[in-house]
Amino acid sequence: MLFSSYFLGGFECTTGFNREGDWIDLIEETGHLRHADADYRRLCEVGIRAVRDGIRWPLVDKGRGGFDFSSVEPLVRAARRYKVDVVWDLFHFGYPAGLDLLSATFVSRFAEYCAACARYLRRRxxxxxxxxxxxxxxxxxxxAGEVGRFAPYITGRHHEFKVALARAAIAGIDAIRARVPxxxxxxxxxxxxxxxxxxRPASLSEARVFNDDQVFESWDMLCGRxxxxxxxxxxHLDVVGINYYWNSQWELGQEGEWLxxxxxxxxxxxxxxxxxxxRYGGELxxxxxxxxGVHRARWLRELADEVDGLFDASVPLGGICIYPIIGMFDWHRPRPWMPMGLWDCDSKRGMRRLVHRPMLDALAFAQERFSRTGMALPPAQLAPRILV
Known part of the structure; x- marks a missing residue:
């Protein structure tokens, strides 16, 4: 396994300005920063000892080379206390005010920020x-670069935007490796x-270009292809992370309506x-x-079937991240609660965590199934306190 457990829990950490121009910060809104210690403890109690979590660039980077990591410290303390592996998201849609993402300054400032994150975490x-x-x-x-629904609200420049993000990611990786080889x-x-x-030939060709080329463009740039x-x-590409949801397949031209x-x-x-x-080989x-909602448990059980098929084919799938592990608010107005993941939150009681029992049972089923192959820890002995 790549991490201390085959299953990871992902804490939604989006920041940024949504399509209505509202500032959003999911770490704050879900209470994750306040409940970091308990959130990490609950995961360990169900056999999850690895997470994806976020360092929020707009909060940390104060400009002119100044960085304030106080908003990260509760997460670091929890990770250290419970010996949880963390994959740190460094740029989850939000960026410092006034920064032009299509400028050379974006790349250099992002690299400087990545270096600061590496130094900070290595010390702790x-x-x-x-x-x-x-x-x-x-x-x-x-x-953000084609349909303008997130800041910086650019339209019609998605390829230029994608190249800029790839250039910044490569510079950031180099900056991190210079401090933490x-x-x-x-x-x-x-x-x-x-x-x-x-x-029709035109429709078949358009779908083929999307499926065989466009989906892979960012990864292709990162690996130099x-x-x-x-x-x-x-x-630079290192481990390929596949984000796949129930709505990841649709008919060409019908975005928002999945198959x-x-x-x-x-x-x-x-x-x-x-x-x-x-296409890439290596680990993923x-x-x-x-x-x-009610589809969560079924989804995880069906996912276990798919992953079993990959074990048989010797594909080195090194883990599965349930994301978000705690539900979240929708990004855009109106902002309803999205019942996803292993826990929901009671907004009337300080975002108290409420376990979704069918999902918990499905997780234990998958852990037991994968433990027989040596790919996962067996399901944890569930303690009553994980229910909240």
């Missing part, structure tokens, strides 16, 4: 340091698949993951996955 944590420099560059380049990197991006609208002048290499589970055009997840491994993990 032992063992391997893990980072996700730029979270979901393909999605962010679309939502043995650091590891999980580069997480969505793995999507579209079905053609019809059997395309635009080698950016300085990418396979070592039904019974739709024969859906491609099995195991086949999609095999295609990633065939499912870095984000979940469903919502």
């Amino acid at each position: 944590l032992q063992g391997t340091l893990w980072f996700t420099p730029v979270n979901e560059p393909s999605y962010f380049s679309w939502v 043995d650091a590891r990197f999980l580069n997480a991006d969505p793995l999507c698949h579209v079905a053609p609208r019809n059997e 395309t635009l080698p002048e950016l300085g990418g290499s396979r070592a 039904d589970d019974e739709d024969p055009r859906r491609v099995p997840l195991r086949d999609l993951i095999r295609s990633v491994h065939a 993990i499912i870095s984000e996955t979940s469903h919502w």
